[in-house]
Amino acid sequence: MSPMNFTHILTQAVDELSESESYKGLMHQHKDGEPLPSAKILQDIIELSRAILFPGYFGNSTVNSRTINYHIGVNIEKLFGLLTKQIMAGLCFGASEECTEDTESKQAKAADLAAKLIGLFPQLRRTLATDVEAAYNGDPAAQSFGEVICCYPAIKAITNYRIAHELLKLEVPLIPRIITEMAHSETGIDIHPGAQIGSYFTIDHGTGVVIGATSIIGNNVKLYQGVTLGAKSFPLDNDGNPIKGIPRHPILEDDVIVYSNATILGRIIVGKGATVGGNIWVTEDVPPGARLVQTKAKK
Numbered sequence: 001m002s003p004m005n006f007t008h009i010l011t012q013a014v015d016e017l018s019e020s021e022s023y024k025g026l027m028h029q030h031k032d033g034e035p036l037p038s039a040k041i042l043q044d045i046i047e048l049s050r051a052i053l054f055p056g057y058f059g060n061s062t063v064n065s066r067t068i069n070y071h072i073g074v075n076i077e078k079l080f081g082l083l084t085k086q087i088m089a090g091l092c093f094g095a096s097e098e099c100t101e102d103t104e105s106k107q108a109k110a111a112d113l114a115a116k117l118i119g120l121f122p123q124l125r126r127t128l129a130t131d132v133e134a135a136y137n138g139d140p141a142a143q144s145f146g147e148v149i150c151c152y153p154a155i156k157a158i159t160n161y162r163i164a165h166e167l168l169k170l171e172v173p174l175i176p177r178i179i180t181e182m183a184h185s186e187t188g189i190d191i192h193p194g195a196q197i198g199s200y201f202t203i204d205h206g207t208g209v210v211i212g213a214t215s216i217i218g219n220n221v222k223l224y225q226g227v228t229l230g231a232k233s234f235p236l237d238n239d240g241n242p243i244k245g246i247p248r249h250p251i252l253e254d255d256v257i258v259y260s261n262a263t264i265l266g267r268i269i270v271g272k273g274a275t276v277g278g279n280i281w282v283t284e285d286v287p288p289g290a291r292l293v294q295t296k297a298k299k
């Protein structure tokens with residue numbers, strides 16, 4: 001192809017891609033003074049959060065009990081600055097009116113929400129400590145808490161989820177979903193920030209786990225790789241659009257174990273202490289303490 005032809009093809013592509021009919025619904029219209037959330041900075045926020053919650057394991061590895069106050073202080077200060085800006089961007093993204101109107105009060109709100117989230121970090125760390133313990137106690141292959149924190153995808157995914165869930169409760173738009181989707185890409189574990197998950201939660205191996213937006217998981221629950229807590233077909237409104245916000249995912253009560261690749265669908269209850277075996281499809285309530293298993297393979 002001659003350079004003239006390249007130019008023609010490229011110019012035509014530019015023209016077609018710039019036509020409003022072509023990008024309708026697919027472009028975010030930038031307005032001066034309105035930032036968009038940045039996946040890159042949110043990644044920095046997650047790295048800082050991990051360094052604060054699990055000092056020495058993430059971030060600066062030279063931290064010790066004499067210097068911890070300094071390290072946590074520096075990281076919290078950085079986190080507060082970055083988080084405030086990203087929350088502001090999230091508020092702008094979710095705002096129906098122009099974000100440039102009332103910027104000061106939005107900025108004050110963003111700083112307030114960032115401080116509220118950081119204020120929850122001590123409680124988040126206490127809950128994450130239970131998740132680390134559950135991962136260690138739930139896996140004979142784990143040699144130490146340190147190994148679990150450094151290596152287990154579940155700890156990364158659950159940390160992102162627990163931060164994102166608090167941001168969702170603070171009604172910050174978009175950012176919670178970006179944070180859980182970052183963990184999804186990193187670990188293969190997809191936990192929607194809207195799910196409610198108790199303490200001592202663990203996922204062994206993790207790859208392919210999906211936990212839907214309205215799932216409710218009690219305390220001391222263990223999942224294996226490939227488990228889906230999903231929804232069944234959903235109702236549509238008169239215009240044929242899905243009706244949002246309906247509880248449609250399972251409730252797993254305390255002490256439930258679900259083995260690999262089980263698919264549990266709909267707003268059903270898996271009762272306290274029940275065990276759901278691998279590779280099964282569950283769409284009805286499971287009584288407390290039940291053992292649900294697939295029929296054995298036959299020769």
Ligand SMILES: CC(=O)OC[C@H](N)C(=O)O
Nearest residue numbers: 210211212213229230231
């Ligand atoms: C996990 C799952 O059921 O996904 C289906 C859909 N995203 C929903 O939330 O209903």
